[in-house]
Amino acid sequence: MAVGQKLYEGKAKILYATEDPNILLTHFKDDATAFNAQKKGSITGKGEFNCAISTHLFKLMEANGIPTHFIDRTFPNEMRVKSVKILPLEVVVRNIAAGSLCQQTGLKLGTILTPPLVEFYYKNDELGDPLLTFDRLRVLDLATPDQVDQLIELASRINQILTDFFQQCGITLVDFKLEFGCVSSVGQSANHTGQIILADEISPDTCRLWNQAESDPNKRVMDKDRFRRDLGNVEDAYRQVMERVLQQTI
Numbered sequence: 698m699a700v701g702q703k704l705y706e707g708k709a710k711i712l713y714a715t716e717d718p719n720i721l722l723t724h725f726k727d728d729a730t731a732f733n734a735q736k737k738g739s740i741t742g743k744g745e746f747n748c749a750i751s752t753h754l755f756k757l758m759e760a761n762g763i764p765t766h767f768i769d770r771t772f773p774n775e776m777r778v779k780s781v782k783i784l785p786l787e788v789v790v791r792n793i794a795a796g797s798l799c800q801q802t803g804l805k806l807g808t809i810l811t812p813p814l815v816e817f818y819y820k821n822d823e824l825g826d827p828l829l830t831f832d833r834l835r836v837l838d839l840a841t842p843d844q845v846d847q848l849i850e851l852a853s854r855i856n857q858i859l860t861d862f863f864q865q866c867g868i869t870l871v872d873f874k875l876e877f878g879c880v881s882s883v884g885q886s887a888n889h890t891g892q893i894i895l896a897d898e899i900s901p902d903t904c905r906l907w908n909q910a911e912s913d914p915n916k917r918v919m920d921k922d923r924f925r926r927d928l929g930n931v932e933d934a935y936r937q938v939m940e941r942v943l944q945q946t947i
């Protein structure tokens with residue numbers, strides 16, 4: 698694996714090899730996509746905003762005992778991360794009904810969900826990231842029952858930490874998506890064994906965030922819904938989230 702070799706390019710990030718096989722470099726792109734890349738665009742400064750926000754939130758997680766892949770931020774839009782085998786799952790936590798939950802169930806936008814919903818989606822672009830049932834998870838062998846229990850427990854703890862944190866920022870955490878990876882220890886050949894740690898990113902690309910100072914349902918949106926729904930002022934919203942997040946000490 699050559700140093701600097703591009704290992705993977707996703708819709709929002711690129712992963713590069715480093716001199717250490719256990720460490721990868723993540724480059725956060727300004728590119729934005731929605732609806733499984735049917736809509737494409739660019740958000741100026743997004744790479745830097747999302748890298749800064751994710752850095753702060755990963756540090757917040759570590760400070761609260763949640764293991765993450767984060768090592769350090771090496772450039773405004775680059776961070777070093779531990780190399781992990783990503784579980785092919787998107788774990789979505791919902792505190793308030795929005796997005797696909799409303800579209801698919803008819804629940805009214807803004808309905809408070811107590812307790813929060815924890816959902817699993819199959820991370821598979823060709824299939825359009827379908828919602829999974831526990832039986833489908835088992836049939837597809839995407840995670841062991843023990844791993845599913847661990848993921849629910851981790852996602853619920855992360856939700857509590859993030860909800861409290863964003864509350865301090867004057868922001869309501871509506872919902873968010875997490876990805877997890879497995880750290881393989883020396884001598885392990887199986888892919889998805891080992892400790893489960895939080896990976897990917899936590900940013901306005903992967904969360905729904907509502908400004909508590911705004912009651913207008915469009916003006917309050919501070920996340921990628923501004924891009925998805927052509928609400929305008931996308932860069933301003935991301936910058937505002939970054940400024941409020943970075944103001945909070947951990």
Ligand code: TMP
Pocket residue numbers: 789795796797798826872873874902903904905
């Ligand atoms: P949804 O309501 O569209 O299912 O989205 C739920 C949450 O997951 C929302 O905060 C946005 C985030 N999300 C992603 O991070 N990536 C995706 O591909 C999708 C569809 C949603």
